[in-house]
Amino acid sequence: DTAVSQTPKYLVTQMGNDKSIKCEQNLGHDTMYWYKQDSKKFLKIMFSYNNKELIINETVPNRFSPKSPDKAHLNLHINSLELGDSAVYFCASTAGSYEQYFGPGTRLTVT
C-alpha cells in the first residue's frame, strides 16, 4: 500500500528518444508535483497540478509535458531526450498542509 508510487524505477535510453514516467498516489491528495534532482543532489520543482489543472510550470523546456488524467495520477512525458535530462525525477503529493509526500524516484540515464 505504497502512498506515492512511480514507474519505472530506472530508465536508460538514448538521446533523441521519447519516454514517459508515471506517478500514482493513493492518499486522496489534490496536488501533485514533479521535481528533478541533478547529479549534485540539488532538488528543483518542475511542475505542480491541482485537481488536474497545471498550477506551477518552472521554466521547464517544452520537451517536458506533464499530464494528469485524474487527480491521483501525474505522468511526465519527455520528448527528444538530451544528455542533460539525466537525473532522478521525483513525484510528490500534498493535501495542502504543506507536508509533501515523495515517491521513490525514477533514475533516468540518457546515453
Added chain:
Amino acid sequence: AQSVTQLDSQVPVFEEAPVELRCNYSSSVSVYLFWYVQYPNQGLQLLLKYLSGSTLVKGINGFEAEFNKSQTSFHLRKPSVHISDTAEYFCAVSDPLTQGGSEKLVFGKGTKLTVNP
C-alpha cells in the same frame, strides 16, 4: 524569491556524538520550514516542520530543530546519532500565503551526514 542555504555540504561524525546541520533561509515574508531526509536510493521523507507556534520543533528519529526568526535559521540537531542516520538531509522553505497547488518547496543543496563507527 526565497532561497535556502545549507552551510555544510558534508558532515562526518562518530556514532553517539551530537550533530547539528545548519540551515539559513532568505525571505522577506513569513515562511514555513521543513527538514527532509533522503536515505540512499530512496525518496524524501519528512523529518519535521515548522508552521507556527513553538520555535523548537521535534521530529521523527530523535531529531529536533529550532526556528530563529532574527537569524533566519532553522538548524537541525540530534543529541546522539546512529549509523542508520547516515543520509542526505535537505532543508526547505515554503511560502504560507500560497495555496491551491502553488505551495512549492524551495530546497537547499543538502548536507550529507556520515556517521562512522
